[in-house]
Amino acid sequence: MQETDFVSGFARGLKVIEAFGETTPRLAIADVAKATGLDRATARRCLLTLAELGYADYDGKFFVLTPKILRLGHAYLSATPLPHIVQPFLDKLAEEVHQSASASVLDGTEVVYIARASQKRVMSINLMPGSRLPAYCASMGRVLLAAMPDNESLALLKQSNLKSFTPRTLTDPIRLMEELARVREQGFAVIDQELELGLCSIAVPLENDRGRVVAAINIGAPAASVPAAEMADRYLEPLKSVARLLKSLLR
Amino acid sequence: MQETDFVSGFARGLKVIEAFGETTPRLAIADVAKATGLDRATARRCLLTLAELGYADYDGKFFVLTPKILRLGHAYLSATPLPHIVQPFLDKLAEEVHQSASASVLDGTEVVYIARASQKRVMSINLMPGSRLPAYCASMGRVLLAAMPDNESLALLKQSNLKSFTPRTLTDPIRLMEELARVREQGFAVIDQELELGLCSIAVPLENDRGRVVAAINIGAPAASVPAAEMADRYLEPLKSVARLLKSLLR
Structure with missing residues (x-):
């Protein structure tokens, strides 16, 4: 240029x-x-x-x-097929599991919400399309970082402002890289109150029809009603089922 | 300048x-x-x-x-107190009435959604903060236009591309001005499938603590389950109650 x-x-x-x-x-x-x-x-x-x-x-x-x-922001949201394709699936998912469901993509060191179906509010912050969270301590962020080559995810972690939102937040890059390896292997990420006390979430990647990870979807739930250990038992199958249905629709 | x-x-x-x-x-x-x-x-x-x-x-x-x-869009949504103040009230309202509830402001001839609590999707288009609809045929638009002096609302109607989205859409500026007068007098607007067949909605203005209209809130419902004639009976009080609670919070 x-x-x-x-x-x-x-x-x-x-x-x-x-x-x-x-x-x-x-x-x-x-x-x-x-x-x-x-x-x-x-x-x-x-x-x-x-x-x-x-x-x-x-x-x-x-x-x-x-x-x-x-x-300006709406120019992106309305011009991009992803939010439109994903939204009805999130609506159905949120209704089925009685929790909030969201989709996001990575922008630098942050996840950006592109669609959301809200049941009850469990977080103190108000998430909506365009909202951002640090990738390293969000379930969708972990899934999206895990989909990258190690050198790229490590570079993003090094650019991130790794701070403790709660006593449970992982902030050590080495431990985070180990966690990303685990997420990659198991195919999902669970966050146990690392972003906010009282909030758990579970995310899976969304692949397009060529197997490339293009976004992530998650379900958030209050830790008081769904302990982190139960997140996968309850929500992994519903999330994976949505990811399977979307795979052929995402090009 | x-x-x-x-x-x-x-x-x-x-x-x-x-x-x-x-x-x-x-x-x-x-x-x-x-x-x-x-x-x-x-x-x-x-x-x-x-x-x-x-x-x-x-x-x-x-x-x-x-x-x-x-x-860029998020700079507005996160910087403006209105969406944050209104959102929890919309969440509660949507849950209470089992329909979607939204808030919007006027930008030129369009209403812009600034907050939304979605229950089931009733419209074919996917509304989210930042979404826009023509003011003249949306319930929140009618309420916001009705809050303006006649010469200003008439000027906006004249700038609008008044087209028939359905056979029921009002597009005659004279009839629209009559409708705005009625909306102003009764304090709410009902739209009966003017924007999309099968969709009704009812809106009330949100006043700030000095009595100035700063936004509108609405409830949308499928015409098949809630006929337009019943919208006010069912939803006017819940909407007005939210408007009353918000009045002292909006400065």
Whole structure:
């Protein structure tokens, strides 16, 4: 790619959008400059452009994003066949097992939810398509990392911010690599309250018709009602059955 | 705003992202140029920038968006308090009435879903946060349009592409304005299979603590199990009760 094929103003603008988030919903120009590493003048121009186009509101001091921003993420969700194909299977699965079922793909060191069928909420955070979790301590993340060659999964683990969400979170790369080997061999991953106390989940990979892992699906359940040791007994077959049905539909 | 405060490369790039969608998941440079009105060279540079930054994949001919794009929409969903505040109420409501419940806001002539609790799927399309429907024929859209001054709602109706999704769809602006007046007076809107045959829905406005309408919530049900005439009897009180509880939480 040549230098002239790169639109720097576009790249900077996308960085500015990503500066907004759960803990940073309202940002002044200086905040955005700090978060993105852009100089104040550039941050200001990107923010004013967002406001001019209706993607942000500006009260003279702070900028907030508007719902128009959702058009951008929705361009992916509506353009990608995977969420549409998977959603009805998740709906049926969630109803059958009376727990929440989700599908996700890997984006860097994180899993990104692309579809979800929610029964009752078991997590304190609100998961929806577009939500992200660190891959190393999420069941779908383990399955997706296990599907990669060891050198690639190790590289991603090294890029991850391996922190303990609970006393049970695995954060040692060596132990995580051992766990990935086990996940690969058994064909599923169980997470026992590593992301949040009280929450267990089990995930299996989704292969396409050529046997390539393209996503993962999981079932989450409250540890109080389903101990981790019982997750596989209860949910592995329903999950595998969905994966089998989807295999021929995913190209 | 001065000319120099506008980053044209950013504005053009955002247009390129929006060119992707359900019917246009894979786009060549010429397709994007046509869809956006940009010249080929500009479209090409924006697409290559997206690919370089990991927001798109490129096979040498076609571009597709990657899950990284979801970071942009998620910046809004995670940064905005409304979806987080509303979601647990929708979960409870959906469980109580055994139907899907949603919340949305207005973006131009469309309603944008910001939260949703799905029970069984009743529509052929897959609604999720970020999904859009034309406001004029959606129950939440009617409620949000009814909350505006007449001249503004009429202007939005005139900008809308008023088409008949079913034989029941209201498309005459005069009749729609009469319906909005009725919705305003009665405090809710019922849609009887105007968007899709077999689907009814009922919506009420969500007011913030200062009495300003900031969003709408609805319940959708299959017409076969709940005729439109019964929607209000069954679901108006549960919806209003959620609106009352949320009023003091929305600032």
